[in-house]
Amino acid sequence: MNEERKTESAMFTDLEIGAIPSVHRKQKLRDGEVPEPVIKRLPRYFRYLRELINENDRLRISSAELAEGLHISPSQVRQDLSCIGQTGQQGYGYGVIQLYNKISETLGVKQRYTAVLVGLFGCGRALAETTLLEQRGVRLKAVFDPEAKGDRIGQYEVLDTASLCEYLSAEGADIVIFSLKEEALKDAASDAAGKVRGVWNISQTELFSDQMGCPVRNISICDSLMLLTQAMGGREK
Amino acid sequence: MNEERKTESAMFTDLEIGAIPSVHRKQKLRDGEVPEPVIKRLPRYFRYLRELINENDRLRISSAELAEGLHISPSQVRQDLSCIGQTGQQGYGYGVIQLYNKISETLGVKQRYTAVLVGLFGCGRALAETTLLEQRGVRLKAVFDPEAKGDRIGQYEVLDTASLCEYLSAEGADIVIFSLKEEALKDAASDAAGKVRGVWNISQTELFSDQMGCPVRNISICDSLMLLTQAMGGREK
DNA sequence: TAGATTGTTAATCGATTAACAATC
DNA sequence: TAGATTGTTAATCGATTAACAATC
Numbered sequence: 026m027n028e029e030r031k032t033e034s035a036m037f038t039d040l041e042i043g044a045i046p047s048v049h050r051k052q053k054l055r056d057g058e059v060p061e062p063v064i065k066r067l068p069r070y071f072r073y074l075r076e077l078i079n080e081n082d083r084l085r086i087s088s089a090e091l092a093e094g095l096h097i098s099p100s101q102v103r104q105d106l107s108c109i110g111q112t113g114q115q116g117y118g119y120g121v122i123q124l125y126n127k128i129s130e131t132l133g134v135k136q137r138y139t140a141v142l143v144g145l146f147g148c149g150r151a152l153a154e155t156t157l158l159e160q161r162g163v164r165l166k167a168v169f170d171p172e173a174k175g176d177r178i179g180q181y182e183v184l185d186t187a188s189l190c191e192y193l194s195a196e197g198a199d200i201v202i203f204s205l206k207e208e209a210l211k212d213a214a215s216d217a218a219g220k221v222r223g224v225w226n227i228s229q230t231e232l233f234s235d236q237m238g239c240p241v242r243n244i245s246i247c248d249s250l251m252l253l254t255q256a257m258g259g260r261e262k
Numbered sequence: 263m264n265e266e267r268k269t270e271s272a273m274f275t276d277l278e279i280g281a282i283p284s285v286h287r288k289q290k291l292r293d294g295e296v297p298e299p300v301i302k303r304l305p306r307y308f309r310y311l312r313e314l315i316n317e318n319d320r321l322r323i324s325s326a327e328l329a330e331g332l333h334i335s336p337s338q339v340r341q342d343l344s345c346i347g348q349t350g351q352q353g354y355g356y357g358v359i360q361l362y363n364k365i366s367e368t369l370g371v372k373q374r375y376t377a378v379l380v381g382l383f384g385c386g387r388a389l390a391e392t393t394l395l396e397q398r399g400v401r402l403k404a405v406f407d408p409e410a411k412g413d414r415i416g417q418y419e420v421l422d423t424a425s426l427c428e429y430l431s432a433e434g435a436d437i438v439i440f441s442l443k444e445e446a447l448k449d450a451a452s453d454a455a456g457k458v459r460g461v462w463n464i465s466q467t468e469l470f471s472d473q474m475g476c477p478v479r480n481i482s483i484c485d486s487l488m489l490l491t492q493a494m495g496g497r498e499k
Numbered sequence: 500t501a502g503a504t505t506g507t508t509a510a511t512c513g514a515t516t517a518a519c520a521a522t523c
Numbered sequence: 524t525a526g527a528t529t530g531t532t533a534a535t536c537g538a539t540t541a542a543c544a545a546t547c
Contacts, residue, residue: 088528253461300538349506350504
């Protein structure tokens with residue numbers, strides 16, 4: 026147990042002598058990188074603060090209060106915020122607006138992106154019919170679906186998925202959003218690979234960034250439902 | 263602010279000599295309990311195996327192969343499966359069907375539940391219009407919305423959210439699903455508290471089980487989109 | 500049998516918490 | 524000033540990985 030865990034600043038000249046021991050060992054965090062568990066909590070902070078701003082006009086908030094709202098510990102709040110470079114003020118807390126801005130910026134919410142939606146399956150249609158995407162800075166340019174070709178959804182005429190590849194080459198988009206059935210996903214994914222900067226996949230089959238050549242996030246909302254029924258745990262009542 | 267927030271079960275056996283050092287320290291796992299990180303991976307195994315079954319008629323699968331499909335390590339696969347009590351066979355692997363069944367059972371997917379949907383906001387409407395819920399064993403009994411009262415959605419006539427409390431008292435349901443705007447959520451949540459066995463909340467504001475008196479799972483699909491834009495990280499292109 | 504692959508223990512790593520000095 | 528609350532270090536805890544004996 027000879028603890029060699031260098032602190033960030035310890036030396037970022039570290040020439041990484043003793044090679045990577047295994048493919049499965051997670052890459053050590055580079056300097057300034059924020060650990061995944063922290064990142065994953067940021068949207069919760071974001072939503073909590075946004076509400077706070079909408080409802081009150083609170084100027085400041087303490088780690089204890091944030092912690093209570095998010096059901097995590099005050100220590101964790103302070104660690105998280107210090108990770109993303111936010112500083113509070115002793116004896117005072119954090120400035121609400123300032124914190125909200127910092128988190129928004131870290132999440133890339135302040136920027137604007139263009140996207141195409143591929144597939145109306147499950148929650149896909151909701152993305153074309155509501156303003157959910159707009160609210161997050163994402164502007165939908167086109168909608169594709171293998172079965173609804175030619176239909177009209179809101180302001181969009183649904184295009185044939187077969188033309189996705191050509192469309193992306195010609196028009197481009199920052200993000201491709203997939204909401205397809207399993208059978209259709211694989212082909213569409215390879216059509217989009219290398220042509221976008223990010224993939225958001227709300228289909229039930231996962232994609233990976235090695236396959237797409239860019240960051241990928243999968244979300245399957247039914248997973249959450251299964252976790253609920255798991256927690257409800259069979260018997261009782 | 264003297265933090266007295268005892269966890270629900272905080273003492274029903276508290277023989278545990280050296281008492282709980284802090285409210286924030288996680289409860290030690292009881293025997294046979296499956297750690298949260300393992301549980302959270304189960305839906306991914308579930309979906310992967312389901313596909314495997316639909317596409318091929320593979321009889322067996324090794325931890326190495328599962329690991330490759332899920333982008334995790336073979337060790338982790340073996341640990342996970344051993345956690346939920348699944349056993350493979352040395353030199354052979356795991357029986358695909360048997361494993362699928364075990365995971366389905368652990369997740370409570372084999373059981374049937376009744377539910378009411380409260381709110382058509384965001385993806386809520388999709389839950390009433392598609393078979394997503396049916397596919398997970400959840401039968402929708404009624405739909406409520408504060409704004410669409412009286413409308414017809416699929417087979418449902420939309421009821422007034424104001425009648426939710428009464429409905430649940432009279433008719434009951436295993437699960438309440440919330441997809442409401444922030445302003446409407448708090449009231450509806452307190453109307454449902456104590457009247458259901460589980461809460462699935464796809465609204466953007468979180469609920470907690472101490473508040474609802476039963477297991478709660480929150481999911482906000484836009485969180486996933488924010489994690490994508492975070493990973494896309496600003497510049498480039 | 501020989502080869503494959505699990506199950507499980509121990510080692511490692513990383514995340515969370517506690518604690519307290521710093522300081523607003 | 525006195526009180527509040529952060530920032531940060533060290534301790535603790537838990538999750539992941541490596542490794543290998545067991546065994547099909």
